[in-house]
Amino acid sequence: MEQSRQAIYDIVDKGLEGNGLSDGDIRTLYATDPETPEAFYLMWAGRQLQRQSSNNIAEVHAQIGLNGSPCPKNCQFCSFAVCNKVRQGRLEMSKEEVVEYVQIYEEQGANALLMMVTATYRFEKLLEMGQAVREVISRDMPLLANTGDMSLEQAQQLKAAGFNGCYHAVRMGEGVTTTIPVKTRLETFKNIRAAGLSLSTCVEPVGPEHTPEELTEKTRICIESGALSAGVGKRIMIPGTLLAKYGQLNNLIAGRNIAVYRLAAGLQPRLNCAGGTDLASAMGANLAWAEVGTNPRDTEKRTEKGGRGVSIEFCKKVFRDAGWDVLQGPSPGWMLTQENAA
Numbered sequence: 001m002e003q004s005r006q007a008i009y010d011i012v013d014k015g016l017e018g019n020g021l022s023d024g025d026i027r028t029l030y031a032t033d034p035e036t037p038e039a040f041y042l043m044w045a046g047r048q049l050q051r052q053s054s055n056n057i058a059e060v061h062a063q064i065g066l067n068g069s070p071c072p073k074n075c076q077f078c079s080f081a082v083c084n085k086v087r088q089g090r091l092e093m094s095k096e097e098v099v100e101y102v103q104i105y106e107e108q109g110a111n112a113l114l115m116m117v118t119a120t121y122r123f124e125k126l127l128e129m130g131q132a133v134r135e136v137i138s139r140d141m142p143l144l145a146n147t148g149d150m151s152l153e154q155a156q157q158l159k160a161a162g163f164n165g166c167y168h169a170v171r172m173g174e175g176v177t178t179t180i181p182v183k184t185r186l187e188t189f190k191n192i193r194a195a196g197l198s199l200s201t202c203v204e205p206v207g208p209e210h211t212p213e214e215l216t217e218k219t220r221i222c223i224e225s226g227a228l229s230a231g232v233g234k235r236i237m238i239p240g241t242l243l244a245k246y247g248q249l250n251n252l253i254a255g256r257n258i259a260v261y262r263l264a265a266g267l268q269p270r271l272n273c274a275g276g277t278d279l280a281s282a283m284g285a286n287l288a289w290a291e292v293g294t295n296p297r298d299t300e301k302r303t304e305k306g307g308r309g310v311s312i313e314f315c316k317k318v319f320r321d322a323g324w325d326v327l328q329g330p331s332p333g334w335m336l337t338q339e340n341a342a
């Protein structure tokens with residue numbers, strides 16, 4: 001057997017112990033040719049470790065995109081970015097619509113709720129929406145926000161409004177194909193945790209042009225963030241965006257990346273995002289998002305109406321078909337107090 005092939009098997013075996021991997025090992029795994037026996041061993045191992053980490057339980061979180069204003073932050077992968085000129089007009093959901101959506105989602109069995117807005121959405125309005133939503137959902141239903149970078153004071157306001165956590169990420173190409181410095185994103189991580197909010201993150205959006213070195217760097221950031229959910233998500237290619245010329249990763253490479261993240265991180269966190277497609281879920285991703293409203297990975301005004309948005313039932317079926325049990329009721333672990341926050 002070639003030395004390089006044996007080296008990959010050895011790294012995978014080390015990863016299976018559940019204690020994480022070094023940057024050098026992570027880089028080697030991200031560089032593994034997906035069309036080889038060792039890549040399939042890697043994917044098998046990622047799945048086994050994920051099953052162990054989560055007791056074979058998958059979760060479906062529900063995302064509501066509240067607005068669709070053109071965004072000057074100009075992330076070149078995003079359909080809202082002004083520079084991409086993909087979307088026309090503005091869209092904002094009323095409080096009544098948002099409240100109705102969350103009630104339906106909870107009834108349908110969402111394990112957590114996420115409210116997503118663009119960086120230009122008025123922060124006070126997000127607080128108002130959060131308060132309105134918190135009044136109608138169960139006390140133990142996690143409520144997360146996906147919004148722009150924020151100060152400690154703003155993070156504390158989110159917490160006081162009834163949010164339990166935030167989705168936030170240092171995206172691939174951050175500061176190069178976006179206008180936001182990495183330092184600003186990391187500062188927000190710190191503020192989120194210091195305010196007693198849980199964190200959900202991901203290595204995303206990954207395209208064919210990204211190197212094993214950058215994947216490794218962003219994986220390390222995710223591991224060190226202490227997030228409750230993390231993984232690797234591929235970029236959805238939106239025609240007309242500046243990054244569309246690079247195309248989109250095939251599902252086999254995306255599956256390999258999901259497995260690499262699991263072995264790289266060890267047994268924590270229990271939620272490995274980017275689930276929801278047959279192959280990703282089979283490879284070990286155990287967190288998927290049902291989506292309604294606006295969506296940066298879509299050009300439809302409402303992603304659930306003819307766009308990418310899928311229902312909670314659809315996500316649950318994909319997980320069951322991939323051999324997962326699906327959690328009933330609210331996702332545990334998001335309700336941090338100031339005292340037990342990292």
Ligand code: SF4
Pocket residue numbers: 071072073074075078079080081082117118119178296
């Ligand atoms: S990803 Fe977010 S911050 Fe970047 S352009 Fe899109 S809406 Fe704005």
